[in-house]
Amino acid sequence: MSDQSSVGKPVSRLEGRLKVTGAAKYAAEYDAPNLLYGYVINSTITKGKITSIDTSAATAVEGVVAVFSHENRPELPWLDIKYADMDAPPGTVFKPLYDNEIKYNGQPIALLVANDFETARYASTLVRFEYEEEFFETCLDNNLEKGRDAKKGIATLLKPPPPAPTGNFEKAFENSAVKHTAEYLHSTEHHNPMELFATTTVYEGNGKLTIFDKTQGTINNQLYVANAFGLSYKNVRVIAPFVGGTFGSGLRPQHQLFLCVMAALELKRNVRVTLDRKQMFTFGHRPQTYQKLRFSTDENGSITAMNHLAIGETSQFEDYAESVVTWSHKLYPAANTLLEYKLAPLDLPSPLDMRAPGGCTAMHAIECMMDELSYKLKMDPLELRLRNYSEIDPSTGKSFTSKELKQCYLKAAERFGWKDRNPEPGSMTRGNKLVGYGMATGIWDAYQFPSRIEAIITKEGKLIINNAVTDIGTGTFTVMTQVAADALGLPLEDVTFNYGDSQKPFSMFQGGSAIAASTASAIIIAARALKKKLLKKAKAISNSPLKAAAEDDVMFKNGTIRLKKDPMSVVSFQEIVASNNGRPVRTVNMGMPHAFKLRKYTKATHSAAFVEVEVDKELKTIAVTRAVSAVAAGKILNPKTARSQITGSMVWGISKALHEETILDEKLGKYINTNLAEYHIPVHADVNELDVIFADEPDELINEAGVKGVGEIGLVAMPAAIANAIFHATGKRINKLPVHFDELL
Amino acid sequence: MNKKLPGTFIEKKQPDDSRRDFLKQSALLSGLSITPSIALKAANEHWDEKLAAAIEKTSLQLEINGVQQSLSVEPRVTLLDLLREQLNLTGTKKGCDYGQCGACTVHVNGKRILSCLTLAVMQDGQKVTTIEGLADGETLHPMQEAFIKHDGFQCGYCTPGQIMSAVACIREGHAESEDEIREYMSGNICRCGAYPNIVNAISEVKKGGKKV
Numbered sequence: 001m002s003d004q005s006s007v008g009k010p011v012s013r014l015e016g017r018l019k020v021t022g023a024a025k026y027a028a029e030y031d032a033p034n035l036l037y038g039y040v041i042n043s044t045i046t047k048g049k050i051t052s053i054d055t056s057a058a059t060a061v062e063g064v065v066a067v068f069s070h071e072n073r074p075e076l077p078w079l080d081i082k083y084a085d086m087d088a089p090p091g092t093v094f095k096p097l098y099d100n101e102i103k104y105n106g107q108p109i110a111l112l113v114a115n116d117f118e119t120a121r122y123a124s125t126l127v128r129f130e131y132e133e134e135f136f137e138t139c140l141d142n143n144l145e146k147g148r149d150a151k152k153g154i155a156t157l158l159k160p161p162p163p164a165p166t167g168n169f170e171k172a173f174e175n176s177a178v179k180h181t182a183e184y185l186h187s188t189e190h191h192n193p194m195e196l197f198a199t200t201t202v203y204e205g206n207g208k209l210t211i212f213d214k215t216q217g218t219i220n221n222q223l224y225v226a227n228a229f230g231l232s233y234k235n236v237r238v239i240a241p242f243v244g245g246t247f248g249s250g251l252r253p254q255h256q257l258f259l260c261v262m263a264a265l266e267l268k269r270n271v272r273v274t275l276d277r278k279q280m281f282t283f284g285h286r287p288q289t290y291q292k293l294r295f296s297t298d299e300n301g302s303i304t305a306m307n308h309l310a311i312g313e314t315s316q317f318e319d320y321a322e323s324v325v326t327w328s329h330k331l332y333p334a335a336n337t338l339l340e341y342k343l344a345p346l347d348l349p350s351p352l353d354m355r356a357p358g359g360c361t362a363m364h365a366i367e368c369m370m371d372e373l374s375y376k377l378k379m380d381p382l383e384l385r386l387r388n389y390s391e392i393d394p395s396t397g398k399s400f401t402s403k404e405l406k407q408c409y410l411k412a413a414e415r416f417g418w419k420d421r422n423p424e425p426g427s428m429t430r431g432n433k434l435v436g437y438g439m440a441t442g443i444w445d446a447y448q449f450p451s452r453i454e455a456i457i458t459k460e461g462k463l464i465i466n467n468a469v470t471d472i473g474t475g476t477f478t479v480m481t482q483v484a485a486d487a488l489g490l491p492l493e494d495v496t497f498n499y500g501d502s503q504k505p506f507s508m509f510q511g512g513s514a515i516a517a518s519t520a521s522a523i524i525i526a527a528r529a530l531k532k533k534l535l536k537k538a539k540a541i542s543n544s545p546l547k548a549a550a551e552d553d554v555m556f557k558n559g560t561i562r563l564k565k566d567p568m569s570v571v572s573f574q575e576i577v578a579s580n581n582g583r584p585v586r587t588v589n590m591g592m593p594h595a596f597k598l599r600k601y602t603k604a605t606h607s608a609a610f611v612e613v614e615v616d617k618e619l620k621t622i623a624v625t626r627a628v629s630a631v632a633a634g635k636i637l638n639p640k641t642a643r644s645q646i647t648g649s650m651v652w653g654i655s656k657a658l659h660e661e662t663i664l665d666e667k668l669g670k671y672i673n674t675n676l677a678e679y680h681i682p683v684h685a686d687v688n689e690l691d692v693i694f695a696d697e698p699d700e701l702i703n704e705a706g707v708k709g710v711g712e713i714g715l716v717a718m719p720a721a722i723a724n725a726i727f728h729a730t731g732k733r734i735n736k737l738p739v740h741f742d743e744l745l
Numbered sequence: 746m747n748k749k750l751p752g753t754f755i756e757k758k759q760p761d762d763s764r765r766d767f768l769k770q771s772a773l774l775s776g777l778s779i780t781p782s783i784a785l786k787a788a789n790e791h792w793d794e795k796l797a798a799a800i801e802k803t804s805l806q807l808e809i810n811g812v813q814q815s816l817s818v819e820p821r822v823t824l825l826d827l828l829r830e831q832l833n834l835t836g837t838k839k840g841c842d843y844g845q846c847g848a849c850t851v852h853v854n855g856k857r858i859l860s861c862l863t864l865a866v867m868q869d870g871q872k873v874t875t876i877e878g879l880a881d882g883e884t885l886h887p888m889q890e891a892f893i894k895h896d897g898f899q900c901g902y903c904t905p906g907q908i909m910s911a912v913a914c915i916r917e918g919h920a921e922s923e924d925e926i927r928e929y930m931s932g933n934i935c936r937c938g939a940y941p942n943i944v945n946a947i948s949e950v951k952k953g954g955k956k957v
Contacts, residue, residue, distance in 0.1 A: 016893035019901030020885065020908060022836015022876035029835035117830055118821050194840045194848055194902040194936050244838075244902030245936050277841040473900030473937050644896045644939060651938025676845040676934060683931040687940040 004558075006482040006492055010640035014478045014492075015242075015471075024242045027214040028198035028274045035200075036065055038263050038273035039120040040256065041110040041127055042282055043102045046669030047136035047347045050100040050109060050129055058112060058126040063119035066267060067127060068259070069110040073097045074266055082227045086220045086509060087251045089350065090153030091318035096255045097262075102131065103316060104349045105670035106282035111259040113271065136347040138669040140288040140313045141185075147311040147342030150321040158447070158512065159358070162325045163395060167336030169294075172305035176296030179305075180372045184293070184365040185736040187661035188313075188671070189286040191354050192679060195244020198274040199257045201264035208235040209264065213257055215240050216250035217509025218468045222502035224253040225261050241500035243472045247652075248353040250472065251511050254283055281674040284352020285662060287313040287320065291365045295334075301377045301387045305336040310362070314343045315350040322358030326395070327443055328366045330604065333394035347669060353511060355652055356712035359444050360719060364656075364737060367440035367720030371727065380423065381439055381724065382413055393602035401598065402699040404632035405441070405606035411693050412630035413439070416610035425731035433614040436729025442607035442717030446634070446708040447514035448593040451522035452505035455484075455530045457585045461559040461573035462494045465526070469499050469507035469519050474711060475641030476515060482638060483520045483705065487527030489556035505588060513605070513709030516637060520705035522591025529587040531556055538571040541579045545569035594703065601701060605633040605708045609653070609717035613725040620730075620744035624654050624722060625688050632695035634708035639694065646692045646714035653718020655682050658738050680738075805869050809834070810878025818865050825849045825860040828875060836876035836905045840934070847933030850906040850913075851875050857913035859932075876905035879912070887955050888912050891946035899937035907933045911947045912957045920951040 018024040043050075055067040076095070077083075083093040096108050110127060114120035137143055150161065173179055195214060202210040209231070215221045218238040226236045243250065260273035275282075294307040310324035325339040374381040389406060392399050413419070421437040422428055428435040454466040465484045471477040481497045488495075498504060507519065535554060538546050538561050546554060546561060546569065554561050561576075563569040577585060611627045629650055636642045659680040665672045673679050692714075699706045719737060726744070727733050734743050802817040809832065818827055825842070828834040828851070837860055840848030844862040851860045852874040879886045888911050891897070898904040910933045914920050919929035926947050927940075935943065950957060 012893050013896065013898075015901070016898075017885070017889075019898055019904050020876075020889040020892050021880055022834075022905045024901050025835060026838075026902065028839075029829070031833050117826055118819060122821075192936060194838070194846065194900065194934065196839060243900060245900040247936070274839075277843065277845075473898075475899070640896050644899055644937075644942060647941055648899060648938035651940060675843060676841045677843070681934055681936060682938070682940070683934060684927040684940050684944065685931045687927070687938070690941050 004491060005486050007486045007637050009638065011478055011482055011492070011638055013475060013641065014481055026195050026242050026244050027200060027212045027240065028196070028272060030200045030212045032200060032202050032270035034270060036113050036115065036263070036267065036269050036271045037117045037120040038111045038113045038260055038271055039124040040108050040259060040273065040275060040279055041112060041124050042279060043105060043107040043109050045102055045131045045133050046105040046138065048102050048131050048133040050102065051132050052130040053110070054128040057128070058123040061119060061123040061126065063115040064112065064123045065115065066113045066263065067110055068097060068263060070097045070099050074262065077228065077230065083224070085224045085252050086217065087155065089155045089318045089320045090151040094317060094350065096258045104347055105668070108255045108259065108282065111263055111273065113263050113267065136669045138346050138348055138664055139666045140290060140311070140344055140346065143344045143346060144290055144311050146344045150341065150343045151319040155321070159321050159323045160326070162339040162341045163329070165338045169305050169307050169336045169338035172336035173294055173296045173307065176304045177299040178373060178376050179294065179296035180369060180376060181294045182369060182372060182735055184291040184368070186289045186361055187737065188288050188664060189354060189656070189660050190281050190662050190679065191247045191249035191284070192280060192676070192681065193245030193247060193249060196275050196277065196280060197254050197256050198272065199260035200272045201260045202270050203264045203268055207231050209237070209261065211236065211238045211261065213238050213240055214243055214246070214250055215253065216243070216246050216470055216472055216511055218470060218500060218502035219506060220509045221253045221257060225257065228258065229261060229265060238502040239500060240470050243470050246472045247355045248357065248511060249284055251353055251509050252284065277676060278674045281662065281671050283349050285349070286354040286357065287351035289324065289361050291324070293365050293369045295369050295373060297373055297377065301379050301384050303332045303334040303388050306332065306334045307338040308366070309340040311342045311344055313346050313348065313351065315348055316345045318350040319343055320351040322361065324358045324362040327359060327362045329395035330393055330602065331390065331441060331443055332388045333390045355649065356444060356715045359712065359716045360656060363440065363442060363716045364719040364723065367717065368723050368735065371438070371724040382409060382418060385409060385441055396602060398600055398602045401601045401603050401701040402634065402697050403604070403606060404695040404697040405608065407695040408606055408608040408630035408632050411695065412608045412610050412628045415691060415693060416628040418610055425728055430614065432617050434617055434729040436613045436615065436725035436727070437610070438613070438721045438723065438725030438728055439608065439610045440717040440720035440724060442609060442713055444513060444605045444713045444716055446517065446603035446605055446702060447512045448521065448703055449508035449514050449518040451507050451518040451591045452588065453522040453526035453591065454505050454586065454588045455526040457530065457534060457573050457577060459574065459577045459582055459584065461577070462496065463488050463490055464496045464498065465523060466498045466504040467507050467519060468502050468504040469515055470510045471499060472510055474510070474515070474645060475638060476510070476519065478641060479516060479637040480519055480523060483523050484527065487524055488531065490559060494559060513711035513713065516709045517703050517705060517707040518591065520637065520707050521703040522589065524704040525591045526587055526589040529589050530585065533585055533587055534573065534576055535561060537576045537580055537585060541571060541575065544571060546571055591704070598701065603702055603708070605631065605713040607631045607713045607717050609721040611718070611721040611725045613722060613729055615726065615729045615744065620741045622658055622726060622739065622741050623688070627718070628691040628693065629714055629717065630693040630695055631710065631713055632697045633710050633713055634697055634699040634702060635706040636694050637707060642694065642710045643692045645710045647690045649712060649714030650690050650718055651682055651687055652715045654686065654722065656737060657719040657722035659686070661738050803866050805866055807868060808872040810874060820864065820866050822865050823861055824851070824863040824865045824868055824873070827865040828860060834875050834877055838902055838905055840903065847910060848903050848906040850909040850933065852909060852913065855916065857910055876909060879908065886912070886957070887950050887953060888946065888957060891950045895942045895946040895949070896939070897943040897946040898939050903933060903935045907935065907943055911943070914947060915951050915957050920947055923948060
């Protein structure tokens with residue numbers, strides 16, 4: 001079977017043709033008869049109350065159908081739980097158009113519905129709102145003292161609070177030979193996927209809806225709509241086969257979904273609501289974060305004490321928490337730790353997971369701190385990491401299911417040419433440019449979610465796999481087809497993977513780099529069950545050549561079951577289905593994380609990034625000229641799509657370090673660079689040579705597929721590696737991200 | 746919460762014909778009506794009904810992907826919205842609507858333009874090629890093939906714009922080196938960060954020497 005196995009091969013994306021010809025349909029692109037267009041109207045104040053709404057000018061415009069606001073919305077459930085999605089943080093979920101209260105600038109306060117898009121957009125400018133404004137706070141820097149512990153809830157399962165202190169930090173820090181203290185500031189970031197958030201709701205009648213939505217979780221949004229509008233689950237179908245990027249923003253149902261469904265139900269019509277780019281800044285975001293670190297080592301560079309304090313921003317109504325301070329002790333063995341995480345509630349929308357949430361924030365600070373210590377110790381930064389390398393998880397004493405970080409360090413250093421580095425800051429030049437080399441470590445969790453797979457062998461002897469999961473650009477469709485093909489011994493073209501549809505069996509939302517492990521493991525479990533069933537049915541055929549065969553005696557190859565010892569003894573899948581009265585052979589199975597078996601282990605992916613920057617000697621402009629990332633993430637299902645995940649997140653690392661930030665006007669309490677010209681995302685000219693190495697990391701323990709996921713690990717190490725390279729080039733430490741080149745002048 | 750009246754429903758109005766005729770002649774107002782700031786001013790001065798009446802459909806001839814089309818559109822409709830919302834050619838994407846992201850790139854008479862910054866009526870009589878018209882029937886354009894081979898996309902949303910720009914980039918003679926490709930492709934943002942693969946795809950097509 002190995003001659004045709006597909007897993008591990010660089011298979012091109014199976015939906016590639018649809019994407020390069022424009023045939024792939026995204027949420028706002030489904031045609032529906034007599035479609036109405038909704039345009040969202042947003043609050044222009046930051047906090048207060050709406051005192052009056054005048055819709056007369058808007059409704060006088062020909063083609064306007066309705067204006068929905070809190071004054072005339074349909075009656076909705078009052079229980080908060082009815083609006084809580086699977087990713088809702090502890091607190092009170094935001095309910096669009098619930099009452100006249102304004103909680104943040106840009107809050108959706110009305111939906112104008114018209115016969116065409118242009119009319120909806122124009123008439124939405126004619127609705128007049130009177131407000132009563134209240135005092136607000138939106139600046140984290142001014143409110144750090146409000147930081148308090150995060151409330152606990154279901155979300156705490158994935159993001160546990162910081163562990164209790166170990167040893168005696170203050171005493172150990174005081175008595176250590178080498179110590180450093182530093183503060184790190186991170187700006188707000190918005191996900192800004194290229195596709196605008198959109199929903200097309202097809203009103204099918206009798207309380208039935210088909211919803212084309214931009215989401216990372218079809219079932220999450222199906223449950224949300226059914227609960228919020230009191231509909232039967234089976235009558236709500238959410239479809240999302242193509243999703244134009246999300247990066248976390250689609251983990252929760254966004255308000256355009258709610259407003260679109262509300263309008264469709266009220267008007268009994270098909271409705272589309274698309275947000276504009278400015279409105280893409282009116283919901284979840286990566287929170288502003290303040291961090292203060294104090295690390296110390298002995299004279300040989302062994303870390304003695306670590307204190308990591310992080311204060312993140314959250315909204316006034318939900319406690320959005322991140323795992324920020326939990327990472328240092330998963331990497332470095334220090335006997336004395338003090339890890340603290342606080343939230344400061346501000347008058348802003350709730351933050352929301354954004355690629356490598358918490359991890360890329362934390363590791364920037366931790367790995368810049370390590371770089372500082374390496375200079376104080378006069379030790380190579382890589383040598384300092386190796387000196388503090390831990391084969392076990394120091395925070396728990398547990399073994400890792402696998403950890404090939406050392407391989408990452410050594411392979412990436414070799415490929416990059418780290419040995420050529422002169423450690424003296426400002427010592428390396430190239431023409432008019434200062435050259436800097438920097439390195440950093442990355443770590444990310446290796447989650448697995450429950451996933452349910454339906455596997456069917458058709459009368460043509462082909463395999464169908466059904467699951468509700470999405471493919472947000474990660475390559476899920478392609479790699480899951482590969483996994484299924486190998487599991488049944490079929491060529492790729494004989495496998496159909498149906499996904500992106502809430503009517504298919506259960507999948508969690510696609511996030512946390514968890515889906516490759518979750519769905520692949522479930523497919524392997526379902527395939528085992530299906531093979532067992534097929535063999536049983538094959539044996540039952542009269543005169544079956546497999547009559548006496550046990551499971552170990554047979555192989556599955558090209559749509560047949562054969563005796564290993566006598567490959568001419570064969571029963572085809574088609575014969576099996578025919579003998580089953582033509583009924584397809586079907587199983588439905590659940591894949592679950594092996595919580596009991598794995599209770600003695602820590603699961604994590606690791607990476608090492610090595611970066612070269614050039615800084616202009618006079619202008620101080622910064623360019624990342626090349627970077628190498630080595631990643632240890634278990635088995636790589638498809639090196640082509642996995643490599644793209646890593647290079648893509650390396651671009652995110654460049655962006656976080658040098659480009660992107662949402663700027664908040666403290667006096668107005670609003671974001672002011674809410675467009676793609678002023679919210680800087682790297683363009684082609686900002687991205688040069690990016691090299692990826694996958695460490696050889698077999699992992700028999702972690703799950704059936706041996707997979708850890710590669711969605712975020714490529715980002716985690718990059719910002720610190722870039723900041724450290726800038727220090728090496730210039731001798732200046734800039735601890736506020738993104739680094740502005742004028743700070744180097 | 747008390748039960749409130751359902752949404753405000755509006756009966757379709759019959760426009761006042763005489764007033765509409767008068768406004769139809771007012772070229773100034775028709776021209777201005779497409780500008781949002783003017784629209785706001787109009788609203789303040791209660792011109793909105795007049796404005797709506799002035800937004801009357803204009804006939805328009807376009808050759809789209811080789812097919813001659815006789816259309817009737819409002820002057821405020823962008824080429825992008827015409828393609829997506831009225832002609833169901835949704836391969837051309839809306840990422841920002843302000844000419845900042847490149848997702849809406851199409852060719853007009855073989856040259857790349859941003860269809861979100863172009864009113865449909867401005868292209869009367871022109872030849873428009875969208876991503877749907879790039880392949881030769883079932884045979885993909887070499888640039889489409891190269892994007893698949895080099896994994897020049899992830900989510901796929903910026904891809905049509907990247908490909909239309911990439912073809913134009915070579916036609917313009919701006920693909921002589923990787924640095925030049927990066928410079929002349931910088932109007933097309935890819936949030937997934939597929940840039941290195943896109944540059945590889947364009948370089949290969951350029952080196953392949955096929956007519957694009």
